[in-house]
Amino acid sequence: MTPPDRIEELLDAARTAFAGGTLVQLKLGGYHGGEPDLKAVLIKKINVKGGEKYSFTYRYKTRDTIKNFTETEALELLRRGLAEEFRSARLATTEFDLMFERNGAKMRLKRTEVDGREAPSTEHNRTKNRPLTETARPWLKALGLAGKNGAIRHDAQDKFRQINKMVEIFAPLIAALHAERPLIVDMGAGKGYLDFALYDYLATVARRPARIVGVEMREKLVADGNATARASGFDGLRFETGTIMEYDAAGADAVIALHACDTATDDAIFKGIAAGATLIAVAPCCHKQIRRQMTAGKPDARFEPLLRHGIFVERQAEMVTDTLRALLLELNGYRTRVFEFVSDAHTPKNNLIVAEKDGRVSRDRDAVLKQIADIKTMFGVEQHYLEGLLEG
Ligand SMILES: C[S@@+](CC[C@H](N)C(=O)[O-])C[C@H]1O[C@@H](n2cnc3c(N)ncnc32)[C@H](O)[C@@H]1O
Incomplete structure (x- = not known):
C-alpha cells in the first residue's frame, strides 16, 4: 500500500x-x-x-x-x-x-x-474594506476631509485612502503590544490625521482601546486637535504643545512620527529608545543632515560617480540616513523593517521604518558598530544626528 x-x-x-x-x-x-x-x-x-x-x-x-x-x-x-x-x-x-x-x-x-474562528475579509483595496467605513464623524469634518453631508470630499479622497492605509498598517502593530491600554505617542503630530483615525478605529472597530498623545510644537494645531478630540468624545486622545525633545515619553508603549522634519525623526526615535517603547515607527521626511555631511565630507573616491548628480545625492542621503537609523535601532535591541507604506504616486516620502523591541534579538554589537562605521566612512559622514543623541 x-x-x-x-x-x-x-x-x-x-x-x-x-x-x-x-x-x-x-x-x-x-x-x-x-x-x-x-x-x-x-x-x-x-x-x-x-x-x-x-x-x-x-x-x-x-x-x-x-x-x-x-x-x-x-x-x-x-x-x-x-x-x-x-x-x-x-x-x-x-x-x-x-x-x-x-x-x-x-x-x-x-x-x-478549533471553535469560533472567523475567516478574514478577502476584499482587496476596495472602498468597502477600508478600516474607516463610517465617514460622518465630527473629526473627519473638522480636519476638512468630510463635507457637511458627512461624505468624504472629492478632493480629500486621496488623503482618506492614505489614512486608511496607515490605519491598516498600524492597527496590527498596536494590537501586538502587550499593554492593556497602550500609550501611543505621535511626535510632530500636525493636525493629527493619523491619531484621530487610529483612535477611532481602535476604539470603535477593533475594540482595542488605546491612549494617544500627539506632540506638536504649533499651539494652534494642538488647541484645534484637543477641541476636536473633545467634540468626538475621544477621551483617550489628547495633544500637547512642545518640542519632541522636551516631551517626557516615559511609559510610552509606541512612539510614532510621520514626516516629522529632518532630524525631528531622530528626536522621535531617540525618545522611543529612551522610553523603552515596544514599538517605534517613523516615516522619515527630508534627509538634510546627512546630505550636508556627505556633500561637505570626503566620501570614498570610488563613489564619486554615485554622488555626482544632485538627484542621486538626494537618494543616497535618504538611504544612508535611514540605513543608519535602522542599524542604530538594531543596536538598541529592535527588530527593524523598512518598507513602502503608500505608493510613491501619493508621496515620494513613503518609507516606513518599523522597529519592534525584541528580547530575542542578539545581533553582534561589534559587527553592527562596524557596519555603521563603514557606511559613514564610505559616504564621508562624520556623525549621524541620532548617534549623537544616543551617546548623550
Ligand atoms: C510635515 S508635518 C506632519 C504632520 C503629521 N505627522 C502628518 O503626517 O500629517 C510635521 C509636523 O511636525 C511638527 N514638528 C516638526 N519638528 C518638531 C519638533 N521638533 N517638535 C514638535 N513638533 C515638530 C511640525 O510643526 C509639523 O506640524
Whole structure:
C-alpha cells in the first residue's frame, strides 16, 4: 500500500478551504532554500479585479514582498515548496488547524479542531474594506476631509485612502503590544490625521482601546486637535504643545512620527529608545543632515560617480540616513523593517521604518558598530544626528 501523500492531503484541505471561504491563513516555515533572509510565506485568499487569487506574502528578515497567484500557480508553488524548501506549514481554517512537518522524506500531518474562528475579509483595496467605513464623524469634518453631508470630499479622497492605509498598517502593530491600554505617542503630530483615525478605529472597530498623545510644537494645531478630540468624545486622545525633545515619553508603549522634519525623526526615535517603547515607527521626511555631511565630507573616491548628480545625492542621503537609523535601532535591541507604506504616486516620502523591541534579538554589537562605521566612512559622514543623541 502506498503511504498517504501528506503534501497532497494538505493541498486538498487548502483548496477546499479556499473554495469554501473558510481559509484563514496558510503559513510556510522552516525555510532552508537558497533565498537569503526568507523567513516564512503567508498565504491568504483575496478578491482582486481579476477574481479570486492566492496572495503570498514572502516575509524576509527586514521586508515583505507580496505576489498574487491563480490557484494552479499557487498549488504548484506549494507542492514544490513543501517537498523541497519548507519543513513546516500550518493551515488555519475556521474549523481546524492542520500542522505539516517534514523531516527528510518523512512527513507528518496533525489536525486540531478549533471553535469560533472567523475567516478574514478577502476584499482587496476596495472602498468597502477600508478600516474607516463610517465617514460622518465630527473629526473627519473638522480636519476638512468630510463635507457637511458627512461624505468624504472629492478632493480629500486621496488623503482618506492614505489614512486608511496607515490605519491598516498600524492597527496590527498596536494590537501586538502587550499593554492593556497602550500609550501611543505621535511626535510632530500636525493636525493629527493619523491619531484621530487610529483612535477611532481602535476604539470603535477593533475594540482595542488605546491612549494617544500627539506632540506638536504649533499651539494652534494642538488647541484645534484637543477641541476636536473633545467634540468626538475621544477621551483617550489628547495633544500637547512642545518640542519632541522636551516631551517626557516615559511609559510610552509606541512612539510614532510621520514626516516629522529632518532630524525631528531622530528626536522621535531617540525618545522611543529612551522610553523603552515596544514599538517605534517613523516615516522619515527630508534627509538634510546627512546630505550636508556627505556633500561637505570626503566620501570614498570610488563613489564619486554615485554622488555626482544632485538627484542621486538626494537618494543616497535618504538611504544612508535611514540605513543608519535602522542599524542604530538594531543596536538598541529592535527588530527593524523598512518598507513602502503608500505608493510613491501619493508621496515620494513613503518609507516606513518599523522597529519592534525584541528580547530575542542578539545581533553582534561589534559587527553592527562596524557596519555603521563603514557606511559613514564610505559616504564621508562624520556623525549621524541620532548617534549623537544616543551617546548623550
Ligand atoms: C510635515 S508635518 C506632519 C504632520 C503629521 N505627522 C502628518 O503626517 O500629517 C510635521 C509636523 O511636525 C511638527 N514638528 C516638526 N519638528 C518638531 C519638533 N521638533 N517638535 C514638535 N513638533 C515638530 C511640525 O510643526 C509639523 O506640524
